[in-house]
Amino acid sequence: MKFAYRFSNLLGTVYKNGNLNFTPDGNSVISPVGNRLTVFDLKNNKSETLPIETKQNISTIALSPNGCLMIAVTDDGEAMLCSLISKTVLGSHHFHCPIHSLRFSPDGKKFAVTRENMVDVFHSPGEKREFNPFTLYKKFHGAYDETTCLDWTSDSSAFCVGSKDMNTRVYGAERFTNLIVFVLGGHKGAIVGSFFLANSLNVITVSEDSKAALWQSDTELSELDLATMAETDLPRKKKHGKMDKKGVDMVKYERSERHKLRSGPDKLTCACFHKSTCLLVTGYSDGSFLLHEMPGFNLIHSLSISEQSIVSVNINQTGDWIGVACSQLGQLLVWEWQSESYIMKQQGHYNNMNCLEYSPDGQNIATGGDDCKVKLWNAASGFCFITFTEHLSGITGVRFSQNGQVVVSCSLDGTVRAFDLNRYRNFRTFTSPRPVQFSCLALDHSGEIVCAGGQDSFEIFVWSMQTGRLLEVLAGHEGPISCLSFSSARAMLASGSWDKTVKIWDVFESKGSKETFHLLTDVLALTFRPDGEELAISTLNGQISFWNPYNAVQTGSVEGRHDLGYSRKDTDKVTAKKLSDSKYFNTLCYTADGKCILAGGQSKNICIYSVTDQILMKKFEISCNLSFDGMEEYLDRRKMTEWGSLALVDDAEGDGVKLSLPGVKKGDMSSRSFKPEVRVACVRFSPTGRSFSAATTEGLLIYSLDHNLVFDPFELELDITPVNIRKTLHNKDFSSALMLSFRLNEQNLIQEVLENIPVKDIDVISQNLPNTYIDKLLNFLATQIESTAHIHFYLLWLQNLLKIHGPKLKQRSQQLMATLRTLQKNVTRKYEDISKICDHNKYNLQFIKVLSQTTQIPGKRKRKLAVKDSDKATSAGSEGEDSEIDDSESDNEKDINMALDGQSESDMETSELYIP
Template identity: 40%
Template sequence: MRLNFKFSNLFGTAYKSGNIVFTVNGFGLLSPVGNQINVYDLKRDESITLKVDSYFNLRHICLSPTLGMLLAVNEMGEVSIISLITGAVISVYPLRHPVTAASFSPDGKFIALAKGHCVMLFFVPGARRQLNHLELYRVYYGFNDDVVSVDWSSDSSLFLAGSMDSTCRVFSVHRLKRLIVYTLSGHRNPVVGGFFFKGSMNLTTVSCDGDVYVWETDETLGNLRSDDEDIEKVLFRLSKRYHYISGNGCNIQSLVSAVTFHATLRMLITGFNSGLLMLHTMPEFTTISEIQLFNDPISTLTVNSSGDWIGAGCEVHGQLTVWEWRTQVCYLKAESHAGQMTSLAYSPDGLHLVTGGHDKKVKIWRISSGRALVTFSEHQAAVTGVAFPQLKAKVVLSSSLDGTIRVYDLVRYRNFRTLTVPTRLVQFASLAVDAPGSLVAGGSLDTFEAFIWSVKTGVLLATLAGHTAPISALAFSPDIAGSGIELASVSWDDTLRLWDLTGNSADMHNPASMGSVKEVVHFSHDVLSVAYRGDGKEIALCLLTGDIVFYDPNEGIEKGTISGKRDLGLAQTSEDDLITPKRAGQARKFQTIAYSADGEHLLAAGDSKYICLYSVPDRVLLKRFEITCNMSLDGVQEVHDRRRFLAHFSAESMLAKASQKCSLPIPQTRAGVDRSRREWRPEIHVSSVQFSPTGDAFAATTTEGVVVYSLASAGSGFGLGSHFGQGAQSSWLFDAVGVDEEATPANARLALAEGQQAKALDIAIRLRLQDLVEEVMEAIPADQIDFLARQIPTKQVADYVIPFLARQLGGRSRHVEFYVHWTESILRAHGLKLRRDAATWALVATANTAHQAQNACDTEGKTVEDKMTVSNPGFLTERGEWAACQASLVRLQTSLEKIKTHVIQRFETVDNLWNYLDSVAQLKAAEQSTDAVSLSSTLLPSDSLDDPTIPAALISPPVKRASNSTRGKKKLVRRTKLTA
C-alpha cells in the first residue's frame, strides 16, 4: 500500500471568519476557513482547499489584480504571500500587530495594510527574486482609532481610509502639492466603508448607523500632478446625505455590518445585522433590490468583476451565499455544521461521504467537488452515528440522542424509515449496519443495551442486554464466508461482547432465538471503539489507556497490542490547566479506528492533532498526519512556557483562587466550558476516521471540518491554476520518474507540429501536465487513436491515462465522443493486461495472508508455476498501485454511466418531441379534412374554381360542361349574392 497520502480537501466548513473575495475572472470565490482557504469554482461547481498552514486563524485575504498572488493575514498580524499558480506560500512577513484592513491597488503595484491607527503602504513583490518580499514605502498617520476600510481610486494615485473614529481620510500615494491628506468628517458613528467612483475623485462613505454621505469635488484625477503653485488645493464638499429605508417606507433600525461597492456599475451593496441585503445605485441612492439572506448578521460582502454575483458570509452559522441579483437567484448556498461533527462514513463506491454533527443535521457530500448534495434535518438532538450499507450506495442511516435511528433514501432524498424502541425512550450513542443493509443495530447510552431492527419492515427484532455501562461502539462482521451474522459491541464496562444474530434470518417472529452471546472478553480498561478487518478474522479495539488491541474472534485469543499513547503527542490544552502538559498527555486516548481495504494498515485518531497510521503485521507506527497547526485551537501548541505554568501557582494566583475571583473549568469537559469568557478556544479533536473503499484516500471529522487525504495519482479535485490561465494540476505533485532533458512542453508541441503524435503524447504523459496532455490528445486524428493507444505503456495507462480520462469525461471537456473513443481504445488495448495484473495482485495477497497465518513459508510444496507467479507479482503490486488504479477505474465507470444516462435522456426527449409533433400534425390534418368536407358540402364546384381562398386539392372538376347562357345565369346569381 502506498503511504504518500497528501492533504487534498477540507469540506464541511464553508466559512468561519474574515472577508471573502472573488477571483479576477469572477468565477471563483475564496473563503477563509480557520487557517486554510476554501476556493469555490462556481463554473464547475467544485471546491478545493488552499493549504496555507498559518499558525492562527485568517482574518483578511486579498487578490492581486495583475498577478496570481494572494495575500492572507492572520489574527496575529502575520502576512502570508501565496502563489495561486503552485499553491505554495512564498513568504511570511510578521507585522506583530493585528491587521484591520488590506487592499491591493488597481495597477497591482502597491498594497495597503491598516494596522491600528495607521496605514502602511508596501511595494507588491514582482517576478524578480528579492530578499524582502514586502518592502515598506510609506506610513500614513492621523487617526484616533483603528482603520477598518481601505479603497483605491481608479488610477491608483489616491486611497481612502475609514476609521472607527467616525472620520475618513484621503491620502495620496506620491507627494502631491494639491493633495497630501484630506479629512472627511460628519458621521456620528464609526465608518464601515468608503469608496471612490470610477474615473473620478467623488466618493461615498457609509457609517454603521445607516448614514450614507456623498462627497464631490470639481477636480479630476488628471489635474492632481500639476506643479503650478498658484492652483488651489483640492476641496471636497458634502453634496448629499441619505439614510437606509426599507421597502415599506420605514427606517431600518438594525446596524450596518458590511458594505461593498462596484465602481463600474456604481452599485452600493449593504448588509445589516438583521441579515438584510440592500442594493442601491449611486449617487442617486435608488433602491435596486433587497433580500433577507440570513437570520443573523452579515459578516462580509464582495462582488465579482462583472457585478452579477454578490458573495455574502455569516460567521454565526458558517453560511456562505452567492446571490445573482439580476435574476434574484442564489447561485451558491453553502452551510457548515453549526457544531462539531461526530461521525462520518464513505459510500460503497467511494463517491460520497455522509457526516453527522451536534447541530442535529446529516449532510451528504460529493467528494470530487466538496459540495453538499442534501441536508437532512429530521433529528431533534445531536447525531451520534452515520453509516452506509456495504452493498447499497443509495441508503444512509443515522442515530441520534433523540431516541431514533433514521433511514434515508438518496434517490428521492427523503427519510423513509424511522426506527425506535416502542417501550421506552432510549438515547443512541452508536450505530452499525450489516453489509446487505437488512439489519441495523443501535447502542444505548442510558439503558446499556443494544437493539436490532429489520430495515425492510422496521420491526424491532431483538434487545441485547448484558453490558453494565454505556455502549461505545458496534460493528457487524463482514461475513465473507457466509457462516452467519455476528455483531461486536464494546462498552465502558471493560468488555467486548460477540453476539450471534444468525437466528434473526431464520426465525424473525421468535424473539427467543434472536441474539445469543457467543463470547465475552474482559479488558483492563474501558473500550472506546471497535473495527473488523475486511475478512472478518480480526478485531481491533482501542482502550482508554491509548492502547490498540488485536483480537481473533475465531480462535478467541489476543493477537497483539500497540501502545499508542506516546504517538498522540504532548500539547497544552488550556492556560488554566492545573497539571503539566506531560501529565495531561497521559490522559490522551484514541477514540476512533479504521482498517484499510487490504487489512494491512490501521488508522487511529482521537484527542490529538495527529492521525496515526500503523502497520498491523509489524505493530509499528508508519506515519503521522498532522491535521492542523492552528494555535487558535487548544491542544495544538507543543512548545510550552514554563514560566506561564508556574505563574498559576504563585502566591497571587493562589490568593485569587482562594477568594473565588477566578473560575476554573471542570477537567475533561468541552461543552461545559464557560463560553461567556472573553476568550474561549475550541479544542482540537478527531471524532471519526474512515478509509475510502477504493483505498486511495481517507477522511476524518475534526474540529475544523472534514479533512480528506488522498494519493497523488487518485485524480480527485482540481488546481487553482485554472483561474489564472495555468493547468488545473500544474506543479501540485510532480513525479520526475521517466523524465529526461528532452521531455519539455516545447519539445512536445514541436513534435506535434512535425506530425510525430506518438512522441508528443509520450512526452506529455511523462510530464503529467493536464493542459499539455489535453492539447496533444485533441490534436491527434481519430483514425490514429487505436494505434497510439496500443503504444502507451500499461504502467502509464494505470498511473495517469485512466485518471485523466475519468476527469475529462467527468465534465472537464465538451468533446465527449472523442474521449469515449480514447477510453474504448485504451481498454481494448490494455484491459486484458490490467485484469491479469489484478488477478496476480489477489494471488500475492492470498499468499501473504497464508504466510502470516503459518509464520513460515513452505516453498517445497509449491509448484514451479506458483513460484514464478509469486516471484513476478507485476507492476500493480509495487507500492500498492492497484488501489489507485481501481479508484480511477471506478471514477471512469461513473463518468461513463452519467454520459449514458444523459444520452438516454436526450434520446427520450427527442422521441417525446417527435411524438408530440407527430400528434400535432395529425390533429392539423384531421382539422383540414373536416374543413374540406364542410366546404365541399356547401360550395358548388364552379364556385370553387373561381374562389382563390380554397385550396386546389379540395376543388373537384365539373363533370359536365354547361352552356354559355347557363354560365351567365350562374354568374349573375353569384354576383347578386356577393352584393347582398
C-alpha cells in the same frame, strides 16, 4: 501499501471569518476557512483548498489585479505573500497588530494596509527586483482611532480611509500640490465603508448606524497636480480649501446627499461598492443585506439569509454576482441579483463534526455533527448537495447501505433514521420501546439489519430495514455501548462497551453473545478488517489490540499513547508529559487492503500502523493552527501571571465597567470566548484506497495520493529507461513496451505506450499478459477513466481483461477490492456525465427537427416525376401512379433524421454536438 498521502481538500467547512474575494475573471470566490484558503470555482462547480497553512486564523485577504499574487493576514498580524500560480508561500511580514483592511491599487504597483490609527503603503512584490517582498513606501497618519476600511481611486493616485473616530480621510498616494489630506466628517458611528466613484474623487461613506453620505469634490482626477522635486521641500499650510504659498487651490469636498439606508436597531456590519455599475451592497447584524443603486440611493433588493450577523460581502468583476458570508453559521452564498437566483449556497457544520462515512463507490461522503444535521458531500467537487435536518439532537453515527442508495444515522434524540438518496427523504424511523440515547450504529453487509447501541440503557437494539420493526434487544453489557461493527464475512456483530468487554453476537440466531473478550480498560472503538478475519480494538489505556474473532485469541497489540504527541491546553495545570498518560484513540479504521490501520483521538496527529509489524508507519499532523487549544507542548511564559494563566482570567471591558444583570443584551455575562480544542473525531479510509478522510475540529480533511510526484518503480533494471521503452514501442513490440513501462512506473509513459497500441492487438496482448501486470493494468485503467477523453478505447481494454481473466480476478477479489471500487466509481461518474450530454443533445436535435419542419424554407418546391414503365422495378411509386418526391430536404436534415431514428450510430458517436 503507499504512504505518500498529502492534504488535498477541506470539506465540511466553507467559511470561518475574514473577507471574501472574487478572482479577477469573476468565476471563483476565495473564502478564508480557519488558517486555510478555499477556492470555489463557480463555473465548473468545484472547490479546492490551497496547500497553504498559517499559524493563526486568517482575518484579511487581498488579491492583486492580475490574480497571480495574494496576501493573507492572520488575527495577530502575520502576513503571508502567496502565489496562486504555484500555490506556495513566497514571503512573510509581521505587523504585530490586527489588520482590518488591505487593498491593492488598481494599477498593481502598491498595496495599502490599515494598521492601528495609521495606513502603511507598500510597493507591490514583483514590480522590481528586491530582497524583501514587503518594502514600505510611506506611512500616513491622522486618525484618532483605529482605521477600519480603505479604497483606491481608479487611477491609483489617491485613497480614502475610514476610521472608528467617525471620520474619513482622503490621502494622496503621491506628493500633490493640491491634495495632502482631507477629512470628511458628519457621521455618528464608526465608518464601515468608504468608496470612490469610478474615475472620480467623489466619495461615498457608510457608517455602522446605517447612514450613508455622498461627498462631491470640486477637482477631477486629471486636475491633481504632482509636485516636483523642488516643491516637496517647501513648507505648506495644512488648512484645506485655502491657497498655499504658491497660490494653488486645494481639493475641497462638500456633502451633497445623506440617506438613512435602513431604520431599526440592527447595525451595519459590512459594505461593498462596485464602481463600474455603481452598486452598493450593505450587510447587517440580523442577517439581511441590501442592494442600492448609486448615486441616487435607489433600493433594488432587500434579502435575508439567516438570523446571524453578516461578516463580509463582495461583488465580482462584472457586477453580476454578490458573495455573502456569515461566520457564526459557517454560511457562504453567491447571489445573482439580476435573475434573483443562487449561484452557490453552502453551509458547513457550525458545530462539532462527530462522524463520517464513505459511500461504497467512494463518490460521496456523509457527515454528522452536533448541529443535528446529516450532510452529504461530493468527494470530487467538495460541495454539499443535500442536508437532512430531521434529527433533534447531535448525530453520533452514520452508515451507508451496500448499494449506496440509503444513509442511516443515529442520534442522541433517541431515533435512528434512514434516508433515501433518490428522493432525498426520511423514509424510515427506528425507535426503542423506551427513550434511549443512541451512541453508535452498524449495518450488516446486506443492509437489511440495523443495529444501534444505547448510551444510557446498555442494550443493543436490532431493527429490520424492510419493515421498520424492532427484531431483538441484545442485553449483556454492564456499561454504555461505545461502538458496533459488522463483519463482512459472516453474520457477526461485535460490540464494545465501557464495562471493559467486547462481545460477539449472532443477530440471526438470537441466542445471546457467542464470545466475550475481557480487556484491561474501557473499550472506545473497534472495527473489523475488510475481509472480516481480524478485529481491532482501542481501549482507554491508549492501546490498540488485534484479535481473532472466531477463537477469541489476541494476535497482537500496539502501544500508541505516546504516538499521539504531547500537548497542553491553556487551562491545564500539569505538564504535557503527565497529560500523555490520559491520551487514547477514539476512532479506528483499516486501510482498503487491510494491511494497516488508521487511528486518531484527542490530538492533532493521525497515526498509521502496520498490523503485521505492529509499528508506526507514518504520522499526519492535521493542523498547525495555534488558534486551537492543545496545540503546544509548553505554555507561553508571557501569558503567565502570579494568579495563573491569562486564559483563566475573564477579559474585562475596561476599568470601572459595571456587571450587568442576566438577560441584558449589552455586556451579557453569559457570553464567553473560548478556544476550540483540536481533536480527531472520526477517520475513514476510502473504499478505492486512494484517499482517507478525518472529521476534525477544522472540518473534514481529505488526504489523497499524489502519483505525479512519487517515483515507485517495480523490478527496475539499468536498461529500463524511457528511451529504450519508446524504442521498443517504435519497433511495434507492444507487449514488451507495456510491461517495461509498468516496471518503470511513470504514469505519463504508461499512458503514452497504452494509447499507441492498436485496437486490433488488445485481445492478443490481454491474453498473454502475466498476472502481476494484469493487476497493475487494471489499476491504471481504473484511475485513467476518470480523466481520459478516449473512453471507448479504455473500455475495450477493460472488457477484454475482465472477459479473459475474470475467473482469476474473482479468486483474488479481496486483494483487488480497492481497484474494483475505483473502477466502479469512475465508470459510474463517466456514465452520468455522458448521459447528461446525450440527453441534452437529444433534446436539441428534436428541437432542430421540429423547427426545420415548421419553418418555411425559401425556395422549397415540389415536383412530380412520371414513372416510366421501364423504371417500375426500381421506382418507389406504385404501378401506373405518379410519385411525389420532395427534393428540397437538405443534407443536414437527413443527418438529423438519421440520428434521431438510430440509423447511424457512428455519426452519433463522432458528431460534435454539445459539450458543456
